[in-house]
Every structure is written in C-alpha cells, then in structure tokens.
Amino acid sequence: MSISELREKHKQELENLTLTSQPFQTLKLFIVAVVQYLKRSLVYLFTHGVWLMLLAIVTVAGVVLFLSSNGPRGTHVEEFLEYVRFVLWWVALGVASSIGLGSGLHTFVLYLGPHIAFFTIKAMQCGRVDIKSAIYDTIQLNRSPSWLKKDCSEFGPPLFSTEHGIQVPLTSILPQVQVEAILWGLGTALGELPPYFISRAASISGEKIDAADELDASSTEDNGVASNLNNMKRWLLSHAQYLNFFTILILASVPNPLFDLAGIMCGQFGIPFWEFFLATLIGKAIVKTHIQACSFFLSL
Known part of the structure; x- marks a missing residue:
C-alpha cells in the first residue's frame, strides 16, 4: 500500500474509533495513552535532577x-x-x-x-x-x-x-x-482555546478542516439573515491566512458567534498561539466586557 492509502486507512480507523462503536478498543487505547503520559512525566522529573x-x-x-x-x-x-x-x-x-x-x-x-x-x-x-x-x-x-x-x-x-x-x-x-x-x-x-488547539493539531498532522465543504452543502438551504451569516463564514474561510493580531482583536471585541470559526482558522493556518491568545484576551476581557457592562448601565 502507498503512503497516501495508509494515511487514508488510518484516518478511517480514527473516525470509526468511538465509545459507541468500539468501546473496549477506545478504553484500551485511552489507558495506554495515560500510562505513556505518566511514564514520560516521571522520566522528565528524574532526568531534570532532584x-x-x-x-x-x-x-x-x-x-x-x-x-x-x-x-x-x-x-x-x-x-x-x-x-x-x-x-x-x-x-x-x-x-x-x-x-x-x-x-x-x-x-x-x-x-x-x-x-x-x-x-x-x-x-x-x-x-x-x-x-x-x-x-x-x-x-x-x-x-x-x-x-x-x-x-x-x-x-x-x-x-x-x-x-x-x-x-x-x-x-x-x-x-x-x-x-x-x-x-x-x-x-x-x-x-476559545480548544478549537484553536484542535485545529492546529489537525493542521500539523496534515489533515484539513471540512468547514468549507459543509458551508457549500448548506448554502442552498440558507436565505435572508442566514445567507448573510453564511457569506460571512465564507469570507472568514477565504481570508483566514491573512488574520493578524488586530483582526483577531476586532473579532473578539464584539459579540461574535463566528469567533469559534476564527479560532479554528487561526489554528489551521498556523497563527502563533500568543498572537491569537493575547488578541483574544484583550478583546474579550477588556473591550467586550466593558462594552457589555456599559450597555447594562445605560439600560437601567
């Protein structure tokens, strides 16, 4: 079998490996992974001195x-x-x-x-x-x-x-x-970090996110506001490689249901972690929370 065929076979095996379809195999691999992690941790502690x-x-x-x-x-x-x-x-x-x-x-x-x-x-x-x-x-x-x-x-x-x-x-x-x-x-x-890390891990392993295909498949069912939301998603997907600190900051500073998608795209296209996290932190913890708090004051 060629390398591409082996990768495809491995991908199919991972997709079928769930608790509902293969509970014993999944638990077995989970235990093996935990044991290996503990062993590496102990080795690290002993090798780095007392x-x-x-x-x-x-x-x-x-x-x-x-x-x-x-x-x-x-x-x-x-x-x-x-x-x-x-x-x-x-x-x-x-x-x-x-x-x-x-x-x-x-x-x-x-x-x-x-x-x-x-x-x-x-x-x-x-x-x-x-x-x-x-x-x-x-x-x-x-x-x-x-x-x-x-x-x-x-x-x-x-x-x-x-x-x-x-x-x-x-x-x-x-x-x-x-x-x-x-x-x-x-x-x-x-x-907001889990989508970023999951997407980055998928990118490092050579896998691609199927978000674009899902958007194309659902585009025929959207209309009105949903269609505008879909167009915004496509724009994020097509411009994700150009995301930088200030773009992430703007997306995080306003109530934005699409920010999870922005995090996925940042991970997929290799945006540095600290650039993503600092922009997200400033936008959500400083800008967005103060906007929401002030809006509450004005509404009372």
Missing part, C-alpha cells in the same frame, strides 16, 4: 502548613481562600460561556449581568458605591452578596446627593464591578 522534586515537596509542605495554621494567621488564610474562590468562580463562568463551539452556558445573562444590574440599582438607591465588604463580595455559588439585602442606612448617608436627587456617575460604578467582569472575560478567552 531540585525540581525538592521544590515540589517544599511547595506542597508550605501549602499544607499555610492552610493548617490557626490564630491570626488563620484569618489571613480565610481571606486568601475567599479571593481564590472569587477568582475561580468568575473565570469558570467565563469558560462555561464560551467553550463548546457555541453551545456554552449564557453565564453573562445568568450571573454577570444580574450582578452588575443589582449593584447599580443598589448604588443608585443608596447614593454611594462603597457598599461591598470586600472585592469578593459578589454573587457566588449558593451565596448572595452581603450588600444586597442591607438597608441603605447601614452604609451611611448618600455621597452623590444633588439638588436633583441621587445621581451616581457611571465612572464611579464601573470600577466596582470591573474586576469580576475582567475575570469573566478572561474565562471566555480561555474557553
């Missing part, structure tokens, strides 16, 4: 001592853990929003948007923005912020009282919800 292992042991011991401390230090530990939970919560919501090729959860509508709205309404009612007990005093899993059910008298007199009533400027409210919005945007940027 210093790396000593550093890991010291780090683990330090973390254990840090978490098991009592007294005044225990208060700092609890404070540190609150910050860790806060960061992980909002980043995880961002990942859940963008991962899955458009099938993610609408966590902005479910969590970040309501949090911004509740804080803005409370700040407008009380005439002040210093109502959080700490930065991490936000909506979290099975926990509501402490300021949500407090009476305005508990925060003190209004600080933004004018002759026309209480008017809290947008520039004062935005910094109070900015950290969680940026963390959520960071999570959305991380959620």
